[in-house]
Amino acid sequence: MKGKKMDQNNPYEMAVKQTENVGKLLGLDQELIDFLTKPQRELTVNFPVRLDDGRVRMFTGFRVQHNFARGPCKGGIRYHPNVSLDEVRALAMWMTWKCAVMGIPFGGAKGGVICNPKEMSQGEIERMTRRYVTEISMIIGPQKDIPAPDVYTDSQTMAWIMDTYSMNRGYMIPGVVTGKPLEIGGSKGRDEATSRGLMYVIREAAKVKNIELKGATVAIQGYGNVGWHAARLLHQEAGCKIVAVSDSKGGITSRNGLDPIKVYEHKQKTGSVQNMEGADNITQEDLLETECTILIPAALENVIRKDNANKIRAEIIAEGANGPTTPEADRILFDKGIMVIPDILANAGGVTVSYFEWVQNLQFYFWSLDEVKSRLLQMMTEAFETVYGIARSQNVDLRTAAYMLAMKRVARAMELRGFYP
Secondary structure (H helix, E strand, O other), X not given: OXXXXXXOOOHHHHHHHHHHHHHXXXXXXXXXXXXXXXXXXXXXXXXXXXXXXXXEEEEXXXXXXXXXXXXXXXXXXXXXXXXXXXXXXXXXXXXXXXXXXXXOOOEEEEEEXXXXXXXXXXXXXXXXXXXXXXXXXXXXXXXXXXXXXXXXXXXXXXXXXXXXXXXXXXXXXXXXXXXXXXXXXXXXXXXOHHHHHHHHHXXXXXXXXXXXXXXXXXXXXXXXXHHHHHHHHHHHOOOOEEEEEEEOOEEEXXXXXXXXXXXXXXXXXXXXXXXXXXXXXXXXXXXXXXXXXXXXXXXXXXXXXXXXXXXXXXXEEEOOOOOOEOHHHHHHHHHHOOEEEOHHHHOOHHHHHHHHHHHHHHHOOOOOHHHHHHHHHHHHHHHHHHHHHHHHHHOOOHHHHHHHHHHHHHHHHHHHHOOOO
């Protein structure tokens, strides 16, 4: 009997399929594959929050811990109207692989609250955050599970989480979260870490493809924290030409190149990158199909699919977002000779510097920015070289190679630990 067809819009089903396929490639026992496709712990919480007008509204939140064979769990918390348990499950699983690819002693976790922060006041978001953290506090902690910022959460959100958790324990515990403000235990370089790591692996990919980065054209879907910093760093430090960017409202393009800082200032002033002087408005699909050297999907999941993969005209795709490419699209891109640097490697700079922050918090000893950058460069470069070596030797794409590396490391940890009791 044929199995159920995978729902391309369900990120968890996509994550499970990826894991099953690579598990079979590695020759893992089916029982172990089954274990790796299921989160070890899931918590759903429903909680009340008093709004500014005095009404009380119920919110639903999640915290999923996928695997903690290699260490405490690690993963962001997102606030979004479309947060679902399956989305959080998928993101937690991808975090497990991301940490394992980088050699970081963490397992994967993820959290989220179903809400629209754009329609909430700062006070309402703070009260919601503090209540949500109180509800999940029994499963988070510096030695258990360390949250971080994600979609529509930031350093201020992390400050509230750290304070709430600390107040309930009776003393300051900065290591419970990462991505905090510097003044209360954050790490230098954290704001741009994902984008800087992205730039480092793009640089390595360009080397193996014999591409000169200076003057190379770049299109970026998503102009939030990751997209904007990626544009700035690639433009300023690598000499790339940014030819197209977009946000949730649409995109802009200019073959003469865009100034990332001016685009950022325009977005801050108007709420969108669109309608910028000297640039032409385009759609999200137009951006993905832009002729460019490097395409960076840095928005949401499932934007490169079977129906548009053949229209991609980039030489390198570096996944700034989590899960932007479906498995069917992966095969098409691989056959076309387009190098896809997978999310679990490409955007791992964020969790790597989060790991640095956690280490600094445990030691109460903080590093210079140069030290953070140097350590990040070393780890990103080594991870790319290892993944690329596996891809070459096994004749597979980089995503499959990264999964093979990650799953082998996690499976080995589980085998060494055994199954309790």
